[in-house]
Amino acid sequence: MIDILLGILRAVLFVVIAYVVVFVAALVNIYFERRAMAFIGDRLGPNRTGPQGVLQSVADAFKMMGKEDFRPLAADPVLFTLAPVTVMIGAVAIQLVLPYTDGLLATDLNVGIIFLVAISSFTTLAILMGGWASRNKYSLVGALRAAAQMISYEIPMLLALLIVAMIVGSLRLDHVVAFQAHYEWIGFYAPFTFLMFYIASIAELNRGPFDLPESETELVAGYSTEYSGMRFGMFFLNEYAGLTIMSMVAVTLFFGGWMGPWNGAVSLWGVDLVGVFWFVLKSYVLVFLLVWVRFSIPRLQADQLMGFAWKILIPLGLANTLATAAIILWVPSWKWGLLVFGWVSFFAFVGLFDPLLKRRLRRERERRPVVSA
Amino acid sequence: MYDHFETPEPDEAVKLALRRIEESTARGEGSDVAGLEFNEVVVNMGPQHPSTHGVLRLVVTLDGELVKDVIPVIGYLHRCKEKIAERRTYFQYIPILDRTEYVAGINCEWAYVLAVEKLAGIRPTRRAEFIRVITAELMRIASHLVAVGTFTADLSPLGTAMVFYMFRDREDVLDLMEELTGARMMFNYFRFGGVRYDLPDGWVEKCRDFVRTFPAKIREYEALVDDNAIFLQRTQGKGVITQQDVVDYGITGPNARASGIPLDLRRTRPYSVYPELDFDVCVEHHGDVFDRYRVRIREMRESLKIIEQCLDMLPRGPVQVGSLRAPYVITPPPGSCYVGQENPRGEFGTYIESDGSRYPYRLKYRDPCFCNLQLFPKLLSGNKIADAVAISGSIDLVLGGIDR
């Protein structure tokens, strides 16, 4: 009896933590991004509301909550309300399998890695719902394009996760973190895999150079045009919360999760607080990287985006998976084999991709005729 | 609350777009989907829009994502400058010219001052000529910074810090101009026969500092943008202006030079002291968006060369004709003349007809952006909407000149 009650209490506690993390992370990320964007652009960013402007996101949230909530008459009543609610499910549910630290893991699902990919498609579903329910031709087109982008980039993400699972030998995320003790981070063994996962996650989040679905607001509607006030706020917060959530996933899989020096030094009811600190720190390094990338590169066009996923990332991902599997199976000291292969493939990709692309562009340009009357 | 909503009556431009859709449907080019009468939708990129630079309204006929037709609607910034000219003395009119192509107003002032000086037979002093060239080239740099900055911002609206870097460097130019003329954008500096103020103490050194430090900034911009594969893919081969277009529509300036035509009024119809200065005409040969961007970047370097030469060659002497201040009221003899000047956007000129009185009889502007905008329907059709935004950003429009 007590067990059942304790179990329910524990479940409620983890759900509350998940929601708190999502909302706090969203607010922090909005502020962080605006400050980082300003820093990159030689400006100041919000620095008035609250000390150093930290209350800016809170002010924005209040503003959004205070807006009029209306629904277009033609919009589908059920789906229009359901879409903003559904969009948060992905961000919250993913946290249920993420180990924040030693002893703070909601559930040790034995298919944790697959759960990650499965749940992240809730966001896609919500976007499609939102675009359809708006009864606006251009919202629908924007939503379809966003969904196509997200589905295409789930495949490289899945391939990267597959490699992680192969290396660790288990689909459970606490096993993945435990494997990475003593600084044997998977990110060091498979840097190209991390790169693939990272690029795919930028596209999943509709961020950075892959934000064509959002920028459709240049002329035609993005999927969230008909939404205003807190309905839009949910889409907006989910996008920023996703930054943190996706970084947390990447840190868990590739950078040792909560592992770090002085683990276990400060412990509260079996929960390792130093681990939480390292987890958050590493996640925010990756968040900063995401923000940096967003403001450094121009946006990719729709055909470049899809072409990059299907023609480059997926074939390379498949080759990477095959090679990793071969190394694990047949090379006796497979960890060293992975290390060598990982870094060689990483530098090959980074070093060769740009020159090859430029060479193709240059050849195309030379073939194009010079302008004459 | 919102049950009663009236669709406004479509105005002339939208009616024209709808008429054209009907005509093309009647010709059999309507929809290719069974059950749909026609595919096309008329959308308004209204006067307030983040991507059209200024209050330009584009009535776009879209087929899905493809732009079929564009009808530009202008006149939202019309300030009747040509009519105002008929009631102001020649001297009183000078400040109004700054507001024409406000991004580089000093060039507009120069066009007017050249025309009036030609009519009235006034020759400016030599020192003033050099100062005029320096200020015009400084504002050319500032104008190109704005043009390239907003263009890269169009490619990814919220992002690239390029816009802010360029505006930060434009501040240096505006600081120099403020110290010289007292204003950052609306200078009111040129006079008939010279300029209003002489260079303050230390200004030449500050200008030389700017000329010395700016090339590094240009290299920084090039490093950020030129080598970027995404940027190259989005700009190369798009929005090609052929040489026939340039001839047909009277395109001038960087837009024409990017298509391989070495049309630069500073060389083909020299004015002021440009014959004595050594600079290259920047020409590129593909005529696409990328080349227009490259021409502007290269022109910034050429402008720096010009400024440096002028600073070296700056003679002593008065900056205004006559020992005292330039005349406030001049009455040019009856006649008419047109002088075109190389504005950062093309050929900007004023046609002045004088009847011997204190006021101009007729003042007509030849605005480069007005002529460039005519090319829009031809240039944007057949492109996707995202490309259309990039192309329109690369043409560098300033509505102040288009609408006057």
Added chain:
Amino acid sequence: MPVTVGSNPRGMDALAALLAERFAGELTDVRVQEPDTVVVRCAPEKLKDAAARLKADPEVGYETLNWIAGVDQRTGIEAVYHVYSWKTNTWLQIHVDLSREQPEVDTVSDVWPAADWHEREAWDMVGIRFLGHPDLRRILLRDDFVGHPLRKDYVDLAENHPHV
């Protein structure tokens, strides 16, 4: 053939003489305005032919239209055309006199495509009607504006200020 900016080695007077001789039927009062403009007058009914011939001339093809202005000379309305010749790098300024009661002239937008908007502006501001223009509407002013502002007898009407 790629377009380049030519030159005029013979000089402006020789050019003016050539124009006077070759276009004697259409252009009158050929004068030179230093440094590089030839100013001529043309009758409205001859303008279109003159335009086509000027553009097609192999030696001094005036291929680009720079601007068209409408001027209200109190005795009549004048249309000023300013065209550019790439081959000689000179300009030609054509003045066409129209009557005040019926300021009409043939459009040249099929000869010089750039004329489209310039003629619309001349219609808008001065009221010159260009016959055969594909789409002669107001360009800078509101569609329902009454009057032509750059006329000397223009009076600001109350209909044009509904918001005041």
